[in-house]
Amino acid sequence: MKKIILSTLLVAMLASCKKEAEKTEENISSVDSTEIDVPEPVAANNSIKYLSVQQASDYLQKKNDTLYVTNFFATWCGPCVREIPHFKEKIEELKDKPVKITFVSLDQKAIWNTEVPRFTQEHGIQNHTVLLDGQLLDQNFFASNFKQWDGGAIPFTFMRKGDKTDETLGMMSKEQLNEKINYLLK
CATH class of the missing domain: 3.40.30.10 (Glutaredoxin)
Structure with a gap:
């Protein structure tokens, strides 16, 4: 029984770590895209x-x-x-x-x-x-x-x-x- 609970917890932790890593990669690529010569508008009603x-x-x-x-x-x-x-x-x-x-x-x-x-x-x-x-x-x-x-x-x-x-x-x-x-x- 302990092995099943520990296995379940381990799988859940690995899955959440993977999701967090994907979020971090998304953030890194969005930061890189802001450093361009002419800025992209933030939103249609909020562009500068x-x-x-x-x-x-x-x-x-x-x-x-x-x-x-x-x-x-x-x-x-x-x-x-x-x-x-x-x-x-x-x-x-x-x-x-x-x-x-x-x-x-x-x-x-x-x-x-x-x-x-x-x-x-x-x-x-x-x-x-x-x-x-x-x-x-x-x-x-x-x-x-x-x-x-x-x-x-x-x-x-x-x-x-x-x-x-x-x-x-x-x-x-x-x-x-x-x-x-x-x-x-x-």
Whole structure:
């Protein structure tokens, strides 16, 4: 009787170990697939677009009657996280005005399909966020797009309406953001 019980337990343990090993192999292959040049969307309703360096430059150079507010951030940056609610309030407040607020994630590509979508969903900015590979940004990118920013620190916010621009390095208060947007909307 003892042999039957022990045999049954042994078979059950081996079967569960095999299932656990299969799960581990699935996890390893899914992690490897996230490290690709252009990220795959996480889900149809939760995809985050990738911008090439050229696309980012083209976007930053748009000159028309729309106010473009572009905030460069990372999920691990405390000051970046603290200023997000101010930007979210402005998105809601100005939704019927010619204003486009965009968050540019400079996070490492290894978390583009995991942490970044989770973070943007949690903070309610998933529909306003794009990915940019910060490793590809060189001094030419910074010199041709900004007067002040050399990429050395974040958060950084760039605003453009026509030929008027504003650059802010560091966290903005709600009052600063309101003041800058109101000035550029005049």
